[in-house]
Amino acid sequence: MVENIKYANKYNFAFIDEATKKEIRRKLLKAVAIPGYQVPYSSPEMPIARGWGTGGLHVTLAIIGREDIFKIIDQGSDASVNACNLREFVHQMTNCQTTYDTSEATLIQTRHRITEEELTENQIFVYQVPQPEPLRSVERYEYRTRQMHGEADYAKMWVSLYESYVRSGDIMLGAGYPVKVNKRYIMAPSPIPRWDVPNLNQSKALHLFGAGREKRLYAVPPYTTVEALEFEDVKFHTEDFKGTECYKTGYKKAFLDELYFDDGSKHFIINDSNFLDKLVEKESPKQHENKYIKQLQS
Template sequence: MQTTEQKQNNHKRTFNTAEYNFAFLDEGSKREIRRKSLKAVAIPGYQVAFASREMPIGRGWGTGGLQLTLSLLGRQDTLKVIDQGNDDSVNAVSIRRLVEETSGILTTEETAQASIIQSRHRIPEEKLKFDQILVLQVPQPEPLRKVERREERTRIQHAEMDYSAMWLTLYESIVKWGSITLGADYPVMVHERYIMAPSPIPRWDTEKLHQSHHLTLFGAGREKKIYAIPPYTNVQPLEFEDYPFEVESFDGLSCRHCGSMDSFLDEVVDDEAGITIHQCSDTAYCRQQQERIG
């Protein structure tokens, strides 16, 4: 038995085994998520159903991603958690603290130092390496939900590769507005077989999934689905020959902190001055750039 004093001294790197299993989830839950994630890797872009567990954060707040992360984690891992590119937002901090407290592993804000990166709505600007795993939180895993609201039907449509309703919607958008009006969560075709929702990442990030060095896992806790894109897999945004896919344009704009002209920028409106200013969405990348220029 440790005394309270000793416990406090050790607080940083130990955790009380009696209170939680390593990485919070029980081994049975981890095993199921692990089995499903392996099948997800086997069939790129296909949504594998899993028994999403109750987590100490609300469904829709990243429970799918968190369950994947907790099942992946080992004592050697270093975790980075980002929310809309930001390491310091409440959601990212809460998830990071939960993992720290229940596993005692190291966490980081440096993209290059992390072995697992859990992210909501962004892929880091820094190109991920082959030994890193990206876990994306997914609110709505079904790309066809916009055109068909019944799960039973969308499953059949995926099975039969019947994507006509999706293509028709894109076509109608061009007829009506002159371009495809989808922004974030732009649907992609994975390994020439399944249409997949890449989670609400901006179009800017979509191309980072194509033939990437790293493995990407997607977790939807509320919708109880896991899916994956293995490294070096074809990921094509849906497009027409005469209406090609386009990423967001920041022509002539740069980050107000680091001056970067080739990163994804957030718009910030300064009400007092009445002007719109821009800054990097990826805070870790921005800090790195600032340090480089001194």
């Protein structure tokens, strides 16, 4: 009797079928070759709803290998519901090793943050992206935004930034501040805070962005110039944490979360849970370096 082993396994390695993974990898190669350019892809169905990280999950499952060490964070935390569920799913589908340690991981998936600890050339950083189109706030039609990117016509974006400054005295954009990649395409750097935007510039790691709901992939290769949009007389700036420090460690040069205790008192704590744990344990993780962090008092 001939044994049928084709369907012996209930699922494929990394869940997605090999043909679809190959298609995603081809599109990622194009995205890497043209930094900041949005590449359409198939966005296959997943056992989670679109809008809950399918784009990042598609990228992760398409490129992960059995020897990879996987880490996932949600707004800086390794222990949030989104991070825990997706970590368990990736582990069940690949049987790869998982970790909370940023320096140990070879593949890191994130929602809304870049780790405080500096990334290396041996790491790939994958973003879950809700809205990949940076021009959506100034142009509603997709065919027009495609044309604007093709012609490098970003006048509407500059006018929008100018109007924000005129009305409010500052450019009132927080998460997802638009950047220019490799001096060509304007890109939405996922909804990361301003604090993280400078860490994309000349990063040693490969940054891959997946928007499952919008069916778009884009990338920032290692050592690529990424510049936040700014005017000659109105400069980009990060969130202001002057006069505050982490109540657990006393550290001042990190992105901080605001906490309110039962007695009504307000405290601040480092957002990156793994970075915080290492400081609490008196370790000295190597942090990203940029001019905005250097301006802060030690």
